[in-house]
Structure formats: C-alpha cells, structure tokens
Amino acid sequence: LEAARRIWDMKGYERPRIVAITAYALEGDRDRCIAAGMDDYISKPVTIEKLKAAIENVKGALDPSALSKLRELQEAGEPDVVAELGEIFLSNAPSRIASMHEALKRNDPDTLHRAAHSMKSASANIGALRLSRICAEIEELVREARLDGVDEMLSALDEEFERVRRELNRIVEL
Known part of the structure; x- marks a missing residue:
C-alpha cells in the first residue's frame, strides 16, 4: 500500500499501472488498495478470467489519441487545454451521474435518457471512451x-x- 501511495505521488512521468494480488481477501482490502492508488485488485486463486479482467481494467481510462487531438487545440502561452477541460468535466459529471441514479429511482426514463446522453457526449469529448460506451448502453436500454x-x-x-476521475486529477495536477 505504501509503495502504491509513493508511486502515485510522484510527478513528471507516466505512472505505471498497479494491480494488487493477495492471498488474503479481507473485507475492505479492495477499497484500501484503490484508495492507495492501485488500479485494480484481485485475490488468489488467480484465474485467467480474473487476470484478463484486471489487465483490461488497468488500461488507461482516457484514450491517448483523443487527448492528443485535444492537445492540438493548445495555444502557446495558454493554460493546458486538457487540464481545463478535465476540470470542467469533473465539476459537471457528478451531478449528471446523480441525476441518472435519481431518475432510475423515480422511474423517470426521459430524465435518465437525457442525463445519459449528456454524459455520453461529455465523456467522449474528454477521451473517456469506455465511460461514453457505458452511457450509450444505458441510453439504449432506456430507449428499449x-x-x-x-x-x-x-x-x-x-x-x-472513478477511474476517469483519478486519471483526470493526475493530469490536472501536473
């Protein structure tokens, strides 16, 4: 846990992905590992399925090519465009997500659809393609x-x- 914290706190380089593998699966272990900066957690016995899922999970939450395209908009001497867009995304996303949860509780498909659509677009714009796909799936379920x-x-x-938030926070802090 301490090693993950120290790696997470290091600045100025691309952080490696970290997956905890443990023989002891105590309640709260996963949360402690994630809070320390690990990207995923699996317990023994390790199976091919668990390992594949962990590897898929530790791929970056933000698409590097989408971030590169955003960086093309960067003008000399101006604040980091990706950091600014990341801050905007992070300030708006929690209310959109809360709106989806509330709409489902109230059985309000119209609000759920609008919030999922909005979140889908915002996620794609920032390069959070997996998050965007999840929102598209929610949209499709509501449509059906x-x-x-x-x-x-x-x-x-x-x-x-949460994965996107962690990566964007790292970018915003650089």
Whole structure:
C-alpha cells in the first residue's frame, strides 16, 4: 500500500499501472488498495478470467489519441487545454451521474435518457471512451424501455467514472 501511495505521488512521468494480488481477501482490502492508488485488485486463486479482467481494467481510462487531438487545440502561452477541460468535466459529471441514479429511482426514463446522453457526449469529448460506451448502453436500454438492466450499468458507470476521475486529477495536477 505504501509503495502504491509513493508511486502515485510522484510527478513528471507516466505512472505505471498497479494491480494488487493477495492471498488474503479481507473485507475492505479492495477499497484500501484503490484508495492507495492501485488500479485494480484481485485475490488468489488467480484465474485467467480474473487476470484478463484486471489487465483490461488497468488500461488507461482516457484514450491517448483523443487527448492528443485535444492537445492540438493548445495555444502557446495558454493554460493546458486538457487540464481545463478535465476540470470542467469533473465539476459537471457528478451531478449528471446523480441525476441518472435519481431518475432510475423515480422511474423517470426521459430524465435518465437525457442525463445519459449528456454524459455520453461529455465523456467522449474528454477521451473517456469506455465511460461514453457505458452511457450509450444505458441510453439504449432506456430507449428499449428496459430499465431492469440499468441498475447494473449505473454501477459500472460509477466504477469507470472513478477511474476517469483519478486519471483526470493526475493530469490536472501536473
């Protein structure tokens, strides 16, 4: 945990992805590992499926080519465009996500659809393509009037947003 914290705190280089693998799966271990800066956590016995899922999970939450395209908009002497857009995204996303959760609780498909659509576009713009795809799936379920699967998708959205938030915070801090 301490090594992950120190690696996370280092500035000026691309941080390696970190996955905890442990023989002891105690309640709260995953949360402690994630809070320390690890990207994922798996417990033994390690299976191919768990390992594949962890490797997929530790791929960056932000698409490097999308970030490069945003950086092309950078003008000399101006603040970092990606950091500014990241700050805007991070200030708006939590209310959009909360709106989706509330709309599902109230059984309000119109609000759920609008919030998912808005979040889908904003996520794609910042390069959070996996987050955008989850929002697109939520949109599709709502369009098909299948709200029964939305709860699981919102859980996936919450987890992916946390990954995006961590990466954007790192960019904003640089």
